Amino acid sequence: MDVTVTVNGTTYERDVEPRKLLIHFLRDDLDLTGSHIGCDTGNCGACSVIFDGVLAKSCMLLAVQANGANVETVEGLGEDGELTPLQQAFNEHHALQCGYCTPGMLMSATALLRENPSPSEDEIKKALQGNICRCTGYWNILEAVKSVAK
Amino acid sequence: MLLREVEYAKPASVAEALELLAANDGARALAGGQTLINVMKSRAASPDMLVDLNGLEELRGIELAGDGTLTIGAMTTYSELMASAEAKARPILGEVCATIADVQVRNRGTIGGNVCSNDPTNHLPPLMVAVGARMTIAGAAGEREVPAEDFFLGVYMSAAGPGELLTRIAIPAGKQDGFAAVTLGADGTCIANAAASMNGSLRVALGCVDAVPVLLTAESPEGVAEAVRAANLTPPFDVHASSEYRAHLAEVLATRAAQEAVAR
Numbered sequence: 371m372d373v374t375v376t377v378n379g380t381t382y383e384r385d386v387e388p389r390k391l392l393i394h395f396l397r398d399d400l401d402l403t404g405s406h407i408g409c410d411t412g413n414c415g416a417c418s419v420i421f422d423g424v425l426a427k428s429c430m431l432l433a434v435q436a437n438g439a440n441v442e443t444v445e446g447l448g449e450d451g452e453l454t455p456l457q458q459a460f461n462e463h464h465a466l467q468c469g470y471c472t473p474g475m476l477m478s479a480t481a482l483l484r485e486n487p488s489p490s491e492d493e494i495k496k497a498l499q500g501n502i503c504r505c506t507g508y509w510n511i512l513e514a515v516k517s518v519a520k
Numbered sequence: 521m522l523l524r525e526v527e528y529a530k531p532a533s534v535a536e537a538l539e540l541l542a543a544n545d546g547a548r549a550l551a552g553g554q555t556l557i558n559v560m561k562s563r564a565a566s567p568d569m570l571v572d573l574n575g576l577e578e579l580r581g582i583e584l585a586g587d588g589t590l591t592i593g594a595m596t597t598y599s600e601l602m603a604s605a606e607a608k609a610r611p612i613l614g615e616v617c618a619t620i621a622d623v624q625v626r627n628r629g630t631i632g633g634n635v636c637s638n639d640p641t642n643h644l645p646p647l648m649v650a651v652g653a654r655m656t657i658a659g660a661a662g663e664r665e666v667p668a669e670d671f672f673l674g675v676y677m678s679a680a681g682p683g684e685l686l687t688r689i690a691i692p693a694g695k696q697d698g699f700a701a702v703t704l705g706a707d708g709t710c711i712a713n714a715a716a717s718m719n720g721s722l723r724v725a726l727g728c729v730d731a732v733p734v735l736l737t738a739e740s741p742e743g744v745a746e747a748v749r750a751a752n753l754t755p756p757f758d759v760h761a762s763s764e765y766r767a768h769l770a771e772v773l774a775t776r777a778a779q780e781a782v783a784r
Contacts, residue, residue: 388528410521427624430557434528500622
């Protein structure tokens with residue numbers, strides 16, 4: 371099926387099989403390998419993207435469902451090589467160990483801060499509930515998000 | 521995971537969706553996909569065609585009628601319901617949706633998908649039974665309305681049969697509701713759950729203990745535990761809970777839900 375999808379401001383036209391998951395389309399067809407595949411069961415959140423303005427796990431969406439959609443991935447966060455304040459805060463607070471969960475954490479925290487620029491600690495925890503850090507480095511991730519909350 | 525080959529259709533109307541579902545034996549409706557896509561990965565489901573309901577505006581939205589009846593479109597997401605000013609008329613709905621999984625799942629998962637998949641560990645089947653919801657099912661012969669207690673037929677089976685779609689859920693006015701669950705981690709899968717609603721007497725619906733929600737009535741929270749025992753439950757057992765422990769949880773959670781309902 372022909373699919374036209376805008377990812378991080380660039381519009382792509384591709385022919386995809388309906389059975390292809392959005393995460394595979396992003397990684398394999400568009401070579402946007404920032405979004406990760408962790409569990410492939412919808413639990414870990416490493417594949418989180420912002421889909422038409424709404425945070426979603428791209429392993430539970432089909433690529434064909436993105437036809438006409440606007441998708442944001444971790445590659446789209448910084449501009450001209452500059453990190454966003456959130457990304458900078460992850461760096462400063464050592465909010466990543468192995469880094470595998472980081473793209474998803476960043477997308478979830480980005481979605482949170484857009485909706486609620488001043489989240490409480492509990493709201494941050496609730497917003498990151500769908501993202502698993504297997505290094506269990508949650509504390510520094512929380513500190514990083516808290517530091518950019520207004 | 522590469523899914524088995526599947527056809528994909530995105531109908532522009534409910535009528536077209538019903539035609540596609542009726543014309544293709546192996547077709548399944550795709551709502552939020554937060555369950556279906558995963559069971560397709562594991563091959564627990566292998567539909568030949570997915571009929572994507574996303575984009576059908578007629579299945580979305582929440583309306584509050586003058587008599588307090590809430591009508592919720594089947595494709596309304598948990599997040600949309602939580603944010604809805606109208607849905608605050610029955611506060612338990614948003615409160616329970618806020619405890620389902622995580623933000624990403626709540627943003628895509630739908631009210632209709634939760635009840636139609638009828639996984640016995642889902643939150644909404646017992647809640648719909650307790651609050652006395654009425655489910656509207658559309659099919660080739662038109663629409664029919666089914667009370668929630670008759671909607672859930674078995675594990676993964678509902679009254680919305682092949683070639684049919686749940687289109688909306690009507691929930692009567694009320695506020696005195698409660699919900700209690702023991703879950704695998706915060707907001708995780710339910711090991712046992714119970715919903716209760718007070719309207720003269722208590723309607724209590726138990727989840728996770730049988731293929732479909734078990735409906736009980738009691739005069740007061742003090743009578744709920746006895747009503748649960750009288751139901752002679754033989755819940756399923758798994759790695760998380762023995763049958764006896766689930767039956768015990770059912771008593772405790774039903775009582776908690778009932779206490780919450782009458783305290784409002």
